[in-house]
Amino acid sequence: MKILFVIDSLGGGGAERSTQVLCDYLHEHNVDFKIVCLYFYPDGFHQEMIDKGYDIRFLKEKSFLGQTKEIVGIIKEGDYDIVHSILFKSNLRTRFAKLFTKFQHLESLVNTTYSEERKLDKKVNQNLLSLYKVLDKYSAKLFVDHFHSITNTVKKHYIDHLGLNSKKITVVYRGRKPIKLGTVRKKSSPEFILLNVARQDYQKGQIFLLQAMNELKAQNEKNIKLIILGVEGSVTSTLKDYVKQKELQNMVNFAGFSNNVEKYFSEADVFTFSSLFEGLGGALIEAQSAGLPIIANDLEVLREVAVDNKNAIFVDIKDSSSVAQAILKLKNSSLLRSEFSQNSFENYDEKFREEVSNRGMLKLYKELC
Incomplete structure (x- = not known):
């Protein structure tokens, strides 16, 4: 089995952390994988993963079409059984890569992207978000073979908002390594x-x-x-x-x-x-x-x-x-x-x-x- 991960970055977020945890497991079980990142950020998990010998590639191209075609080239040269995309920008580029080559596309659903609360975020362009939603809805149905949802709530969210087929969505909770075993606190501060x-x-x-x-x-x-x-x-x-x-x-x-x-x-x-x-x-x-x-x-x-x-x-x-x-x-x-x-x-x-x-x-x- 050979897997290609496509993710926005390996910065310090939850999806990035979960990808690191999963890659550690796959490495331990001798599953071959490669990670493609759209962007490089100085803070995050990439260096720790590189130090473990993981194959990580940061895309050179910056435009949507340029990154999509670069992903296509990587898919063609790698003969992957599954291309697993994570986070919205990576999802869109991986979907449109199917215009240029065939592959099995698994996509993770990791957020309630179209939550009503998001409409209150003044930094989000609501017209652009509405446009993204239309693009998301139709390209998801057209290009994605299967979805991985991290919770039942997220699964329901995408069924309700994008009309996705529930049979094409598998829920697998994210897991984490324990911060520490047991519950004994080790406080050094009186606060x-x-x-x-x-x-x-x-x-x-x-x-x-x-x-x-x-x-x-x-x-x-x-x-x-x-x-x-x-x-x-x-x-x-x-x-x-x-x-x-x-x-x-x-x-x-x-x-x-x-x-x-x-x-x-x-x-x-x-x-x-x-x-x-x-x-x-x-x-x-x-x-x-x-x-x-x-x-x-x-x-x-x-x-x-x-x-x-x-x-x-x-x-x-x-x-x-x-x-x-x-x-x-x-x-x-x-x-x-x-x-x-x-x-x-x-x-x-x-x-x-x-x-x-x-x-x-x-x-x-x-x-x-």
Whole structure:
């Protein structure tokens, strides 16, 4: 079996992280693969994967047609059993590569792209998004042989919005390596630490966590710190301006991208997941593997990942008072944190271990070959 992955980049996002995890598994099981990236970004997982000897190629061309034809050339010279595309730009280029050559195309569906919440993002051109949706709908039906969806919610989203055939969509949850086994915290700080792991974009909703921190400051709550871990993005300047304006510098730390996430998970008391729309939330899986209690925005897809009142408190993330109340509920009860912590690890262990996900993906590859 020989697989070609086509992905936008190997930057520090959830889909990129999942690709790394899957490639590690395939390598261990002697499955031949190559990775094609449309773009190179300095922060991410590419160097770690290159150091492992993985065959990674960054496209030279920058235009849509140029990249499509470059992908065609790679497909023709590689004799691949499956071409697996991940993320929207890569999906479109791989679809249109079928105009020039034949191959078995598997495409991952990783987000609720046409969520109503996305219409509120001022940085998204809504007319262009509508055009993309039309292009997405017809090219998906015309060129894609099979779809891999990372959750049932995402599967339903694409059936509802694009009219995809449910029989052509297989759900395989993303898996993750455990951040650490067990649930013993290794704190070196007396502060109550909240951790958020996500790129700094509108979708990730960190501004609402900052508003909750401002609410806690107004209540004279001390020794609470929010760490935002992840690459900078389209709202970084807005977030940092808000922190400065509200004088939250002592309560908020922008830690940037790190390959040593274990350090941050081991010191955190609670994981906060503020996304406004999601496909799954890989960082949320990692947080559960680390045995962290969860505070998350109340999205249907996130209820597939965490369990309400068992290891998670779901909130309206835009209601800063409710978010602050949830934080204080966990801060003020070590017993509740301990219970949620144990339940988080058990939920991860049952549903999201990487071996389960990776076996599911390998099974899907074999069925499609």
